[in-house]
Amino acid sequence: MNFAASLPRIQAAIGSLRSQASEPVCAYVYDLDALAAHARHMREALPMGCEIYYAAKANADAPILKALAPWVHGFEAASGGELRWLRSQQASKPLLLGGPGKLDSELAEAIAEPGCTLHVESLGELRRLGAISQNMQRQVTLFLRMNIAVEGMGESRLVMGGKPTPFGMDESDLAQAVALLREYPLLTFEGFHFHLMSHQHDAALQLRLVDAYLDIAQRWEHEHGLTVRTVNAGGGFGVDYAQPENSFDWTSFCEGLRERLGRRPGAPVLRFEPGRFVSVACGWYVMEVLDIKRSHGEHFAVARGGTHHFRTPPAQGHDHPFQVIRGDNEPVLRNAHVTLVGQLCTPKDVLARQQPVNELAIGDCLAFPLAGAYAWNISHQNFLMHAPPRMMYLGSE
Numbered sequence: 001m002n003f004a005a006s007l008p009r010i011q012a013a014i015g016s017l018r019s020q021a022s023e024p025v026c027a028y029v030y031d032l033d034a035l036a037a038h039a040r041h042m043r044e045a046l047p048m049g050c051e052i053y054y055a056a057k058a059n060a061d062a063p064i065l066k067a068l069a070p071w072v073h074g075f076e077a078a079s080g081g082e083l084r085w086l087r088s089q090q091a092s093k094p095l096l097l098g099g100p101g102k103l104d105s106e107l108a109e110a111i112a113e114p115g116c117t118l119h120v121e122s123l124g125e126l127r128r129l130g131a132i133s134q135n136m137q138r139q140v141t142l143f144l145r146m147n148i149a150v151e152g153m154g155e156s157r158l159v160m161g162g163k164p165t166p167f168g169m170d171e172s173d174l175a176q177a178v179a180l181l182r183e184y185p186l187l188t189f190e191g192f193h194f195h196l197m198s199h200q201h202d203a204a205l206q207l208r209l210v211d212a213y214l215d216i217a218q219r220w221e222h223e224h225g226l227t228v229r230t231v232n233a234g235g236g237f238g239v240d241y242a243q244p245e246n247s248f249d250w251t252s253f254c255e256g257l258r259e260r261l262g263r264r265p266g267a268p269v270l271r272f273e274p275g276r277f278v279s280v281a282c283g284w285y286v287m288e289v290l291d292i293k294r295s296h297g298e299h300f301a302v303a304r305g306g307t308h309h310f311r312t313p314p315a316q317g318h319d320h321p322f323q324v325i326r327g328d329n330e331p332v333l334r335n336a337h338v339t340l341v342g343q344l345c346t347p348k349d350v351l352a353r354q355q356p357v358n359e360l361a362i363g364d365c366l367a368f369p370l371a372g373a374y375a376w377n378i379s380h381q382n383f384l385m386h387a388p389p390r391m392m393y394l395g396s397e
């Protein structure tokens with residue numbers, strides 16, 4: 001997970017943000033060239049017979065989608081809103097619609113949308129989809145999302161399967177699902193979808209999960225008389241915010257995939273739908289220090305913005321890494337520890353606690369890397385009605 005290469009561009013961007021406005025800096029800055037290079041590397045490392053769809057829930061900003069489009073096979077939406085947005089931005093890319101609790105209107109929209117495939121989460125949803133496709137007299141291509149337990153799958157901070165969850169169907173539902181597929185001839189079965197966890201850092205474990213998905217898909221194919229064309233093995237490739245070099249090793253994962261697929265001639269197409277791992281490293285959240293104070297023996301730096309723009313630190317429950325971009329003022333702190341907070345009147349508005357800094361002055365900028373995914377779009381931006389951050393996209397838009 002290499003974000004450091006973007007730092008000089010971010011520093012230059014902060015310089016131009018300072019010169020463009022008299023107010024203190026508060027912005028998201030995205031390095032689109034770094035994003036495209038990373039996505040290209042992901043795509044080129046993948047063996048033949050594998051596909052990559054970007055999970056737009058991570059960050060669906062138009063320039064992000066545009067930078068990714070040449071390197072991904074398609075995009076995954078998790079709501080009717082995302083589906084509409086993706087189609088308006090990407091007229092011809094294949095789309096997937098997944099997620100629990102889909103409305104009838106969303107199912108109908110997806111059926112009507114050329115190039116859209118559905119991930120079905122339950123028997124009830126499959127029944128509704130069958131009836132709606134029948135009414136519309138439109139064929140629909142679908143995956144059955146399955147919730148299976150894989151031996152040794154371990155835990156992560158965000159587990160969606162292998163235990164009771166609202167996601168996907170149990171194996172015991174499969175016979176009924178197959179009966180529904182036969183009852184509604186406009187439903188075209190494409191394959192199985194699995195997304196058991198996010199924040200999964202271990203490439204070797206991910207390879208074992210993929211093996212388990214391919215094995216069980218093959219067994220179900222025979223047991224239920226199905227043809228599995230594609231297995232969607234989900235996303236969830238983990239990012240280590242504290243030690244980015246320990247993030248998911250995509251290159252060795254792809255090498256392992258190549259070896260495994262070589263041993264499985266005739267295997268279905270293998271599809272992945274990552275979000276965080278694709279876009280996290282391209283984004284930075286930048287806040288200018290407004291005040292530095294001491295409270296009951298601890299230092300606090302109050303900066304412009306906060307968790308209403310950048311909810312990632314409290315959502316992850318971590319101290320977010322940061323870089324100090326020095327301005328021209330004399331340091332107030334030298335070789336000290338400081339807690340970085342925003343402008344909200346709640347003690348929860350903390351981005352990092354008691355972090356060491358060499359020097360810190362009012363007017364310096366705090367630049368938080370790894371803010372390109374699940375950052376601005378998961379934040380409670382209207383709380384306290386502060387101004388939104390500036391949005392800056394660097395590179396080939």
Ligand SMILES: Cc1ncc(COP(=O)(O)O)c(C=O)c1O
Pocket residue numbers: 055058098099160195197198199234235236237273274275276277
């Ligand atoms: C079904 C599904 N696919 C893909 C993703 C993307 O996960 P990540 O951003 O961890 O790669 C998610 C995340 O919640 C998901 O639920």
